[in-house]
Amino acid sequence: MQVLKEEVRSAIMLAAYEEFRQSGYLEASMRRIATAAGMTSGNIYRYFRNKEDLFDAIVGPLYSEYNRYAQEYLQTAEAIATDGWDVEKRTSFFERVQNTLVGLLMASGPSLLLLLCRSEGSKYESIRSELTGFVESLLTKSFTAAKGPAGPLDERERIEIGMLAATMIESVAWIVANYHDSDMLGTLVERVIDVFGCGLEKQMEAHRS
Amino acid sequence: MQVLKEEVRSAIMLAAYEEFRQSGYLEASMRRIATAAGMTSGNIYRYFRNKEDLFDAIVGPLYSEYNRYAQEYLQTAEAIATDGWDVEKRTSFFERVQNTLVGLLMASGPSLLLLLCRSEGSKYESIRSELTGFVESLLTKSFTAAKGPAGPLDERERIEIGMLAATMIESVAWIVANYHDSDMLGTLVERVIDVFGCGLEKQMEAHRS
Amino acid sequence: MQVLKEEVRSAIMLAAYEEFRQSGYLEASMRRIATAAGMTSGNIYRYFRNKEDLFDAIVGPLYSEYNRYAQEYLQTAEAIATDGWDVEKRTSFFERVQNTLVGLLMASGPSLLLLLCRSEGSKYESIRSELTGFVESLLTKSFTAAKGPAGPLDERERIEIGMLAATMIESVAWIVANYHDSDMLGTLVERVIDVFGCGLEKQMEAHRS
Amino acid sequence: MQVLKEEVRSAIMLAAYEEFRQSGYLEASMRRIATAAGMTSGNIYRYFRNKEDLFDAIVGPLYSEYNRYAQEYLQTAEAIATDGWDVEKRTSFFERVQNTLVGLLMASGPSLLLLLCRSEGSKYESIRSELTGFVESLLTKSFTAAKGPAGPLDERERIEIGMLAATMIESVAWIVANYHDSDMLGTLVERVIDVFGCGLEKQMEAHRS
DNA sequence: GATGAATGAGCCTTCATTCAT
DNA sequence: CATGAATGAAGGCTCATTCAT
Numbered sequence: 001m002q003v004l005k006e007e008v009r010s011a012i013m014l015a016a017y018e019e020f021r022q023s024g025y026l027e028a029s030m031r032r033i034a035t036a037a038g039m040t041s042g043n044i045y046r047y048f049r050n051k052e053d054l055f056d057a058i059v060g061p062l063y064s065e066y067n068r069y070a071q072e073y074l075q076t077a078e079a080i081a082t083d084g085w086d087v088e089k090r091t092s093f094f095e096r097v098q099n100t101l102v103g104l105l106m107a108s109g110p111s112l113l114l115l116l117c118r119s120e121g122s123k124y125e126s127i128r129s130e131l132t133g134f135v136e137s138l139l140t141k142s143f144t145a146a147k148g149p150a151g152p153l154d155e156r157e158r159i160e161i162g163m164l165a166a167t168m169i170e171s172v173a174w175i176v177a178n179y180h181d182s183d184m185l186g187t188l189v190e191r192v193i194d195v196f197g198c199g200l201e202k203q204m205e206a207h208r209s
Numbered sequence: 210m211q212v213l214k215e216e217v218r219s220a221i222m223l224a225a226y227e228e229f230r231q232s233g234y235l236e237a238s239m240r241r242i243a244t245a246a247g248m249t250s251g252n253i254y255r256y257f258r259n260k261e262d263l264f265d266a267i268v269g270p271l272y273s274e275y276n277r278y279a280q281e282y283l284q285t286a287e288a289i290a291t292d293g294w295d296v297e298k299r300t301s302f303f304e305r306v307q308n309t310l311v312g313l314l315m316a317s318g319p320s321l322l323l324l325l326c327r328s329e330g331s332k333y334e335s336i337r338s339e340l341t342g343f344v345e346s347l348l349t350k351s352f353t354a355a356k357g358p359a360g361p362l363d364e365r366e367r368i369e370i371g372m373l374a375a376t377m378i379e380s381v382a383w384i385v386a387n388y389h390d391s392d393m394l395g396t397l398v399e400r401v402i403d404v405f406g407c408g409l410e411k412q413m414e415a416h417r418s
Numbered sequence: 419m420q421v422l423k424e425e426v427r428s429a430i431m432l433a434a435y436e437e438f439r440q441s442g443y444l445e446a447s448m449r450r451i452a453t454a455a456g457m458t459s460g461n462i463y464r465y466f467r468n469k470e471d472l473f474d475a476i477v478g479p480l481y482s483e484y485n486r487y488a489q490e491y492l493q494t495a496e497a498i499a500t501d502g503w504d505v506e507k508r509t510s511f512f513e514r515v516q517n518t519l520v521g522l523l524m525a526s527g528p529s530l531l532l533l534l535c536r537s538e539g540s541k542y543e544s545i546r547s548e549l550t551g552f553v554e555s556l557l558t559k560s561f562t563a564a565k566g567p568a569g570p571l572d573e574r575e576r577i578e579i580g581m582l583a584a585t586m587i588e589s590v591a592w593i594v595a596n597y598h599d600s601d602m603l604g605t606l607v608e609r610v611i612d613v614f615g616c617g618l619e620k621q622m623e624a625h626r627s
Numbered sequence: 628m629q630v631l632k633e634e635v636r637s638a639i640m641l642a643a644y645e646e647f648r649q650s651g652y653l654e655a656s657m658r659r660i661a662t663a664a665g666m667t668s669g670n671i672y673r674y675f676r677n678k679e680d681l682f683d684a685i686v687g688p689l690y691s692e693y694n695r696y697a698q699e700y701l702q703t704a705e706a707i708a709t710d711g712w713d714v715e716k717r718t719s720f721f722e723r724v725q726n727t728l729v730g731l732l733m734a735s736g737p738s739l740l741l742l743l744c745r746s747e748g749s750k751y752e753s754i755r756s757e758l759t760g761f762v763e764s765l766l767t768k769s770f771t772a773a774k775g776p777a778g779p780l781d782e783r784e785r786i787e788i789g790m791l792a793a794t795m796i797e798s799v800a801w802i803v804a805n806y807h808d809s810d811m812l813g814t815l816v817e818r819v820i821d822v823f824g825c826g827l828e829k830q831m832e833a834h835r836s
Numbered sequence: 837g838a839t840g841a842a843t844g845a846g847c848c849t850t851c852a853t854t855c856a857t
Numbered sequence: 858c859a860t861g862a863a864t865g866a867a868g869g870c871t872c873a874t875t876c877a878t
Contacts, residue, residue, distance in 0.1 A: 170383045171376035195408025458839050581815050585798035592797045613826025
């Protein structure tokens with residue numbers, strides 16, 4: 001049964017997606033992917049150089065896009081920080097973060113799940129800490145500004161911010177892993193941001209007084 | 210030269226803990242565990258039937274304990290729910306959750322890390338969703354009570370509660386994976402519960418009106 | 419766009435020659451040959467039954483030719499030996515060997531390189547020992563004649579002749595593998611024959627006395 | 628059937644030796660080696676890290692020894708060259724080369740065969756050209772000295788020396804591949820050196836006049 | 837005629853597990 | 858008790874070859 005190249009390529013990527021989703025990058029088996037895609041393992045290598053390349057094909061485009069977004073938003077944040085960061089700007093802060101994340105989610109489709117939750121052992125495995133770092137840096141700027149002349153953040157504040165950033169990303173990862181419908185995804189992420197936003201405001205107040 | 214049986218058993222479990230922590234259940238290597246424990250891989254099998262059994266030995270007791278706690282708290286919650294769930298009781302609600310979780314953390318020691326974060330591929334890999342289910346059930350009760358006569362929760366409310374429960378557990382897992390010091394652990398978990406608590410209050414208000 | 423059959427055949431053989439030269443028979447890759455010939459690997463099998471057949475096509479004609487030469491020269495040598503083998507004839511002996519070899523080299527072109535140096539794993543891999551046998555037989559006749567009435571060669575003489583024949587072929591093979599320019603090739607082979615001739619003369623003298 | 632470690636190690640090396648000898652480094656199959664050694668392929672890896680390591684174990688010691696010899700003899704040659712290189716020293720030259728080679732052969736045993744003739748694809752594959760370079764350098768020194776004030780060698784002389792060095796090594800390789808008895812090996816190598824020595828003398832004379 | 841997708845056997849290697857010693 | 862040699866299945870990957878199109 002001869003099939004067109006693109007169809008087969010898609011079939012492989014589909015089977016690979018499923019396998020990566022179930023087993024993660026390291027435990028995924030090329031043989032199983034092949035079987036699921038209805039072919040011999042050798043044939044996969046006509047379409048993808050190796051396991052990494054196959055993972056890349058699914059997840060790489062999204063990663064690039066993320067990189068563009070991240071850089072852009074960090075620069076914007078930098079600019080705002082330099083100008084001063086008044087109440088008005090601060091209130092618009094979480095909308096920006098929210099837009100970044102929700103935008104990414106909308107643009108991404110199901111591959112975000114692999115990137116965020118199943119990439120251990122691949123070259124993308126640091127994505128979570130990158131994302132965390134990104135969010136952390138935004139939060140730090142916001143906090144520093146809010147704190148005003150009181151000076152730089154103390155150790156405990158930094159740890160808490162780090163935790164908030166990380167758990168926020170964990171939460172997003174969970175949502176991505178459990179809801180694939182684009183609308184629902186957006187709603188839930190917004191909700192999570194709300195929750196964390198609320199917690200943050202409280203923390204800021206506490207530290208300001 | 211002969212070592213007592215229990216000492217050897219401990220040595221194996223110690224080495225295994227470290228290996229599981231670093232590599233996770235699936236990627237953990239029996240050979241490396243044996244080497245680290247100062248023996249041959251074959252000897253491990255005199256003390257533990259297989260990899261799973263070894264993981265069990267480390268993580269199983271905590272799992273049982275968790276099960277006891279969970280059941281107990283659920284029953285309590287049930288009782289309260291039946292009696293009615295007034296403001297006062299509601300305000301004490303998060304303290305209970307908090308106590309449950311922090312108590313578990315204190316009672317558990319480092320094996321919680323394995324159970325929550327390194328059990329993929331083992332028979333405990335569903336622990337997170339179990340925990341989530343537990344928290345979800347508590348939240349549902351609380352919400353239902355708060356909503357009062359307006360009747361049962363709608364689909365959307367249930368989904369949001371599910372998400373909040375799950376992401377809360379994810380957050381706790383992250384903390385457990387990143388901070389081992391018992392005090393810091395407590396502080397951070399309390400902080401996370403604060404944040405989620407704040408978000409929850411807002412949500413309740415929103416839905417009450 | 420359609421190419422004539424013979425052109426394609428040639429293109430394949432050309433690409434195959436290069437691949438066999440670089441990688442040897444066993445390590446040669448049909449895929450690389452196809453790519454270099456500007457076609458798909460499958461198409462090669464319309465022109466050649468398999469890898470061996472392709473190697474055959476390049477190297478077979480030369481092998482046949484060698485066989486003709488060898489038989490012819492052996493018969494001549496036989497005839498001379500029967501007639502008696504005086505000094506004059508003996509002095510012309512190495513010229514004959516030389517002419518045989520250099521003739522083959524000139525008549526052969528680059529495929530001799532494959533036949534002599536890259537045929538391991540193919541059905542031609544015994545060519546070196548065949549050639550050696552041929553030269554050995556010539557040398558044996560010459561020696562026997564030179565030794566005269568002293569009778570047949572002893573074990574040690576036969577071994578040395580065998581070795582000289584073999585290393586002479588090895589030398590020629592090295593030259594063929596390293597110099598492709600026809601003139602240089604001739605010069606160096608003559609030079610090698612000189613060297614071996616010199617050694618042989620000495621050996622003959624030693625054994626005659 | 629339990630066997631002592633060293634016995635098994637030897638059995639593997641023996642089987643490996645045979646396999647490498649028959650198929651060369653690249654074509655050798657670990658499975659076949661294992662089968663020949665009476666075990667599963669996996670078990671080999673208890674004794675040798677991988678194919679390369681196994682080849683190393685057989686061939687490495689000899690290679691080290693060769694390196695020591697080569698350096699030593701090159702230094703000696705250098706010293707002689709500086710002092711001047713009269714007839715007497717020159718006549719002793721080939722005795723030195725001969726001693727080097729024959730010494731190596733005696734010290735080496737059958738692994739020399741693998742090193743010289745079956746190492747393609749391994750990290751030792753350049754051994755022939757190294758050896759050739761070594762001999763070539765000795766010959767060049769000798770020639771330059773013999774030529775005296777006439778100055779450096781011309782292109783053609785250099786090519787011929789290169790060829791003589793290379794074909795000499797080829798000859799030695801052939802001998803090693805075909806005779807394993809230590810005495811016979813010595814005799815034949817001496818014989819080959821004689822032959823080449825004779826050819827060299829003639830060449831020197833030709834170029835001196 | 838030619839394509840190139842597909843196969844299947846083979847490669848080296850790793851690893852949990854078993855068992856003779 | 859403990860060893861560590863051995864197994865067997867699986868891993869990712871390559872390649873000559875076949876065959877539907």
